[in-house]
Amino acid sequence: MRIQVNTEEVFQTSSFLKNQSAEYEQLIKKTQTMIHDTSSIWKGKDNQELVTKIDSFQPQLLKIKSIMEQYAAYLNSCAIQYNQLQQERMMAARRLA
Numbered sequence: 001m002r003i004q005v006n007t008e009e010v011f012q013t014s015s016f017l018k019n020q021s022a023e024y025e026q027l028i029k030k031t032q033t034m035i036h037d038t039s040s041i042w043k044g045k046d047n048q049e050l051v052t053k054i055d056s057f058q059p060q061l062l063k064i065k066s067i068m069e070q071y072a073a074y075l076n077s078c079a080i081q082y083n084q085l086q087q088e089r090m091m092a093a094r095r096l097a
Contacts, residue, residue, distance in 0.1 A: 021068035
């Protein structure tokens with residue numbers, strides 16, 4: 001069995017995912033602000049119900065963002081560990097000679 005890992009691609013994917021999670025968080029905040037701003041032109045129980053419903057989604061949306069960040073950190077850690085393993089194996093191979 002042969003395993004090949006392009007650690008640069010793993011690092012890039014980790015960075016991309018981290019950036020996407022930050023963008024996702026900004027979109028969550030922007031959406032929430034827009035919904036709350038509707039209260040200035042749309043009054044009544046139906047508007048309040050909408051605002052309440054959107055606010056109730058906030059914890060789940062932030063959990064998704066957190067999972068994205070955790071996965072990005074995991075990918076970064078895997079790439080680092082793989083690079084370290086390669087270095088250790090290369091040093092061990094040199095000692096054989």
